Amino acid sequence: MKKKYFVFVAMLLCTAFAFSQGTITGKILDGDLGGPLPGASVVVKGTTNGMAADFDGNFSIEAPSNSGVLVVSYIGYITKEVSFNAVGNVGNITLMPDAEALEEVVIVASVAVDRKTPVAVSTIKAADIELKLGTQEFPEVLKSTPGVYATKSGGGFGDGRINLRGFDSENVAVMINGVPVNDMENGRVYWSNWAGLSDVTSSMQVQRGLGASKVAVPSIGGTINILSKTTDVEKGGSIIGGVGNDGYQKYGATLSTGLMDNGFAATVSASKTTGEGYVDGTQFNGFNYFVNISKQINDNHKLSLTSFGAPQTHGQRQNRSSIDTYRNAESGIRFNPDWGYKNGQVTHIEDNFYHKSQTSLNHYWNINDKSILSSALYASWGKGGGGGTAGNTDLFNTRLGGFDQPVDLDNIVEINRENGRQGFGSDAYLRASINNHEWFGFLSTYKNSLTENLDLLVGIDLRDYTGDHYSEVTDLLGGSYALDNDNENNPNARLQVGDKRQYHNVGNVGWQGFFAQAEYSQDKLSAFLSTAISNTSYQRIDYFNYLDSDPDQKTDRYNFLGYSVKGGANYNIDDNHNVFANIGYFEKAANFGGVFVGFDNENQNPDAENQKIFSAEIGYGYRSEKLAANLNIYRTTWNDRTETATFNNPDGTLGTANILGVNALHQGIELDFTYRATDELTITGMASFGDWRWQNNVTDVEIFDEDQNLVNTVDIYIKDLRVGDAAQTTMALGLNYEVMPKTNLIVDYNYYDNLYANYDPSDRGDASTPEAWKVPDYGLFDAGLRHGFKLGEFDTTVTLRMNNVFDTRYIADAQDGGDHDALTASVFYGFGRTFSISTKIRF
Numbered sequence: 001m002k003k004k005y006f007v008f009v010a011m012l013l014c015t016a017f018a019f020s021q022g023t024i025t026g027k028i029l030d031g032d033l034g035g036p037l038p039g040a041s042v043v044v045k046g047t048t049n050g051m052a053a054d055f056d057g058n059f060s061i062e063a064p065s066n067s068g069v070l071v072v073s074y075i076g077y078i079t080k081e082v083s084f085n086a087v088g089n090v091g092n093i094t095l096m097p098d099a100e101a102l103e104e105v106v107i108v109a110s111v112a113v114d115r116k117t118p119v120a121v122s123t124i125k126a127a128d129i130e131l132k133l134g135t136q137e138f139p140e141v142l143k144s145t146p147g148v149y150a151t152k153s154g155g156g157f158g159d160g161r162i163n164l165r166g167f168d169s170e171n172v173a174v175m176i177n178g179v180p181v182n183d184m185e186n187g188r189v190y191w192s193n194w195a196g197l198s199d200v201t202s203s204m205q206v207q208r209g210l211g212a213s214k215v216a217v218p219s220i221g222g223t224i225n226i227l228s229k230t231t232d233v234e235k236g237g238s239i240i241g242g243v244g245n246d247g248y249q250k251y252g253a254t255l256s257t258g259l260m261d262n263g264f265a266a267t268v269s270a271s272k273t274t275g276e277g278y279v280d281g282t283q284f285n286g287f288n289y290f291v292n293i294s295k296q297i298n299d300n301h302k303l304s305l306t307s308f309g310a311p312q313t314h315g316q317r318q319n320r321s322s323i324d325t326y327r328n329a330e331s332g333i334r335f336n337p338d339w340g341y342k343n344g345q346v347t348h349i350e351d352n353f354y355h356k357s358q359t360s361l362n363h364y365w366n367i368n369d370k371s372i373l374s375s376a377l378y379a380s381w382g383k384g385g386g387g388g389t390a391g392n393t394d395l396f397n398t399r400l401g402g403f404d405q406p407v408d409l410d411n412i413v414e415i416n417r418e419n420g421r422q423g424f425g426s427d428a429y430l431r432a433s434i435n436n437h438e439w440f441g442f443l444s445t446y447k448n449s450l451t452e453n454l455d456l457l458v459g460i461d462l463r464d465y466t467g468d469h470y471s472e473v474t475d476l477l478g479g480s481y482a483l484d485n486d487n488e489n490n491p492n493a494r495l496q497v498g499d500k501r502q503y504h505n506v507g508n509v510g511w512q513g514f515f516a517q518a519e520y521s522q523d524k525l526s527a528f529l530s531t532a533i534s535n536t537s538y539q540r541i542d543y544f545n546y547l548d549s550d551p552d553q554k555t556d557r558y559n560f561l562g563y564s565v566k567g568g569a570n571y572n573i574d575d576n577h578n579v580f581a582n583i584g585y586f587e588k589a590a591n592f593g594g595v596f597v598g599f600d601n602e603n604q605n606p607d608a609e610n611q612k613i614f615s616a617e618i619g620y621g622y623r624s625e626k627l628a629a630n631l632n633i634y635r636t637t638w639n640d641r642t643e644t645a646t647f648n649n650p651d652g653t654l655g656t657a658n659i660l661g662v663n664a665l666h667q668g669i670e671l672d673f674t675y676r677a678t679d680e681l682t683i684t685g686m687a688s689f690g691d692w693r694w695q696n697n698v699t700d701v702e703i704f705d706e707d708q709n710l711v712n713t714v715d716i717y718i719k720d721l722r723v724g725d726a727a728q729t730t731m732a733l734g735l736n737y738e739v740m741p742k743t744n745l746i747v748d749y750n751y752y753d754n755l756y757a758n759y760d761p762s763d764r765g766d767a768s769t770p771e772a773w774k775v776p777d778y779g780l781f782d783a784g785l786r787h788g789f790k791l792g793e794f795d796t797t798v799t800l801r802m803n804n805v806f807d808t809r810y811i812a813d814a815q816d817g818g819d820h821d822a823l824t825a826s827v828f829y830g831f832g833r834t835f836s837i838s839t840k841i842r843f
Contacts, residue, residue: 147376158192242838281339426479432766
């Protein structure tokens with residue numbers, strides 16, 4: 001006992017001695033969100049003695065005397081000077097966002113500024129991404145954000161999806177460093193293309209509703225802005241490594257020069273991720289790279305070259321199954337019907353392989369005290385596709401045992417070999433749908449301060465996109481060839497691996513946009529009025545359905561005009577309270593499939609109607625030293641939604657047509673807060689209550705062929721039915737507790753309700769059709785533990801992450817069945833308990 005007492009006294013004496021030498025400690029916090037600011041700079045004024053705050057915002061710095069001033073700074077925040085009159089702990093130092101310092105990213109990437117930009121917004125910092133990602137999909141980091149429903153979909157690597165206020169990815173704009181990345185033909189976002197961004201993201205911002213974006217992007221549900229690290233990166237780097245359930249492994253490194261005296265800054269990051277996959281037959285292998293080189297040229301010019309990508313391959317689970325199938329399958333919710341064995345090796349029947357790179361050159365020019373020009377020239381190349389079956393697909397139902405076992409591909413090999421001996425081709429084989437693209441764009445914004453309080457922004461948005469689509473043979477499964485008669489230029493072709501089959505077409509998409517925005521700010525009031533106009537052009541080239549000599553092989557270019565008008569205002573009542581409102585209307589051109597509704601050039605719809613969106617929102621915010629809270633109410637109407645119906649023509653062929661008049665109403669209320677209960681405990685929470693319904697029935701719609709002959713009428717009975725595919729009620733509660741310095745325990749709970757199975761409105765042709773099946777509600781607990789320590793001279797963190805702690809069984813995705821109940825629905829179960837442990841060493 002005396003020995004313990006002696007040690008304790010010795011520790012106190014050592015601590016006192018250390019403080020007598022001038023050690024100043026403290027913690028730097030984000031005044032907007034309340035969290036720590038890792039990497040913030042702390043310098044003793046008048047000296048060269050400085051350091052960067054650690055992962056938790058903590059710092060410990062030697063001072064030459066018992067009194068002085070600390071200069072605390074962080075990119076995008078107002079620098080603060082803190083006086084000290086004695087060595088010791090100066091407590092929490094709060095830095096507030098600096099609207100002027102953020103001007104560059106605000107102009108380039110349309111980032112919303114707290115208590116100024118009148119939109120509903122949530123921002124996730126790099127530290128939170130690192131803490132919460134683990135083995136989750138990148139969009140799942142946002143799952144505790146109001147209005148967001150994010151799932152792993154089929155469960156393959158990068159196959160996650162996200163809905164915002166009930167709108168899918170086609171109607172949620174995703175921008176990386178201000179550059180739009182939604183597919184130019186269909187508007188979709190494939191998250192496997194961006195898996196590596198989590199390592200180099202400085203922040204993700206979700207703007208719900210029309211958002212603050214100046215360009216005409218498909219932000220019906222909202223906009224997700226992803227900002228990568230550039231000159232704000234501190235000199236140094238990091239090495240990461242991690243393992244998790246089902247063979248998950250990730251390792252990589254990041255190195256940055258920081259901003260050097262000559263104005264250059266460079267950051268390079270690379271990592272590799274592999275694993276077996278939680279779902280059967282979803283092995284994956286991915287590489288991620290990121291390069292940024294920036295140059296500050298005097299005080300007026302800055303150039304930044306950025307290139308990144310994530311080449312990957314992974315097995316997929318494309319096909320949902322019934323609940324009974326999962327219950328009776330040997331592997332339970334991990335069951336996947338889309339893989340098998342060939343010659344003892346795992347073979348993915350459904351898979352995905354893709355590499356999408358994006359390279360951009362940004363120029364930021366501070367012309368004078370009143371004028372700024374920001375421009376981005378960018379290019380993106382995509383190559384790859386997804387696999388599947390071809391030929392006699394019934395053969396793929398033969399399995400190595402019962403219904404729940406892998407497909408017996410060796411059986412197909414033997415059948416095909418026997419066919420070859422008799423001079424025939426493969427009866428069944430594997431193919432891939434290839435979707436390559438080239439995308440070039442230019443985005444430029446000019447800002448001029450007309451008066452002290454009024455700014456004008458104008459800009460252009462130019463894009464040119466070419467998508468090359470075809471199917472190719474990937475594995476003959478023991479056969480000599482595959483017979484294909486779909487190419488008019490090569491009938492009765494005997495195809496080998498790599499040969500094109502079934503279809504080959506090219507989509508050319510052009511985009512020319514102009515936007516203008518006026519921004520007013522004086523004292524407590526800030527407001528904006530924005531307008532944008534864009535022309536979208538579509539052209540289709542078909543190399544299979546038409547002879548090369550046929551002029552119909554290439555269509556004309558069809559142009560569609562879209563525009564938007566929106567505005568809003570924020571008023572800061574005092575230092576604690578603010579209110580905002582925004583309103584907007586825009587018309588969105590139909591997508592490529594709405595103009596060319598069939599799989600050839602004949603079924604054209606050059607008069608496709610624009611989709612029409614109106615949105616209005618009001619909100620309230622509260623900020624204090626301990627509490628930050630937001631409350632907002634929104635209402636969005638979506639008229640003339642692109643809806644396609646198929647029908648039988650009188651000659652027996654299958655027809656396709658667009659149907660006008662399908663309207664939806666999405667409205668709701670959202671609440672989120674961050675509460676710093678103590679210096680050690682932070683509580684976060686949100687609640688989102690949506691009411692998303694179809695507004696009207698569409699009956700007796702007459703469908704005419706190209707000769708103006710009436711071929712069919714269509715009825716759609718959907719009035720007041722709930723929109724499916726996303727939980728309309730979501731809630732979250734999170735706790736972050738600092739157990740001891742550099743050690744944090746994190747617990748998150750997410751709850752989901754009012755999730756209705758997905759369905760196609762055009763399938764509701766009966767007035768007595770009931771509501772789609774309602775998926776059972778569910779709640780999930782996630783937990784994490786992070787510990788920081790010194791490994792020699794290096795700051796090191798170890799993070800343990802466990803998702804779905806209690807191994808809750810739940811349905812995350814569902815497709816409505818014929819009887820609109822649990823028995824006939826086809827579903828994807830969410831993952832059970834998963835875990836990971838990762839280490840990051842900073843130098």
